Amino acid sequence: SQTIHQWPATLVQPVGSPLSLECTVEGTSNPNLYWYRQAAGRGLQLLFYSVGIGQISSEVPQNLSASRPQDRQFILSSKKLLLSDSGFYLCAWNTPHPNTVFGQGTRLTVV
Amino acid sequence: AQKVTQAQTEISVVEKEDVTLDCVYETRDTTYYLFWYKQPPSGELVFLIRRNSFDEQNEISGRYSWNFQKSTSSFNFTITASQVVDSAVYFCALSDTGRRALTFGSGTRLQVQP
Numbered sequence: 722s723q724t725i726h727q728w729p730a731t732l733v734q735p736v737g738s739p740l741s742l743e744c745t746v747e748g749t750s751n752p753n754l755y756w757y758r759q760a761a762g763r764g765l766q767l768l769f770y771s772v773g774i775g776q777i778s779s780e781v782p783q784n785l786s787a788s789r790p791q792d793r794q795f796i797l798s799s800k801k802l803l804l805s806d807s808g809f810y811l812c813a814w815n816t817p818h819p820n821t822v823f824g825q826g827t828r829l830t831v832v
Numbered sequence: 833a834q835k836v837t838q839a840q841t842e843i844s845v846v847e848k849e850d851v852t853l854d855c856v857y858e859t860r861d862t863t864y865y866l867f868w869y870k871q872p873p874s875g876e877l878v879f880l881i882r883r884n885s886f887d888e889q890n891e892i893s894g895r896y897s898w899n900f901q902k903s904t905s906s907f908n909f910t911i912t913a914s915q916v917v918d919s920a921v922y923f924c925a926l927s928d929t930g931r932r933a934l935t936f937g938s939g940t941r942l943q944v945q946p
Contacts, residue, residue, distance in 0.1 A: 764938040
């Protein structure tokens with residue numbers, strides 16, 4: 722079956738520290754992968770999407786970057802976190818139906 | 833550019849009342865998909881329904897029903913006989929056919945009081 726794993730579930734990081742969030746998908750090949758962010762009390766905003774290994778498109782200018790080192794692995798990173806990077810980060814993949822399935826999310830608090 | 837508007841920020845109803853969540857969208861695409869997701873307090877996004885732009889039939893699933901009207905660019909969601917477990921934030925979203933990424937509305941927080 723097709724599943725999506727995202728970790729960690731929660732993270733508290735100091736300002737200026739690096740970030741690495743990982744997402745993996747199982748049961749499919751060559752999926753479209755996405756990173757979304759939900760700021761407190763707001764809707765979700767698309768940050769990055771990828772249609773294949775090494776192919777990353779950034780939707781908004783920001784302090785974050787994404788990488789796709791393997792077909793079913795999508796990583797969200799930052800070299801130095803800002804307070805404004807706090808939020809709920811969701812990884813997602815697009816099924817052939819089409820439908821978008823989300824991971825459980827990572828709640829990031831930058832202090 | 834695509835846009836989804838959910839004008840209702842928060843709705844509070846008493847259990848067993850019917851409630852309708854509004855969603856209005858903007859797109860230049862002729863082919864697109866509309867979605868509703870539920871976000872309970874735990875945070876995960878739960879898929880409720882997908883509608884493509886060529887199918888304007890209304891859909892009913894148990895206590896849930898959806899009214900898609902292309903003429904008014906609306907995709908409204910009605911919960912009949914609401915229950916406390918329906919309390920959540922509900923998001924309407926629009927997908928393009930290229931990136932297949934979702935543009936979300938700002939969400940409607942529904943509180944169902946016992």
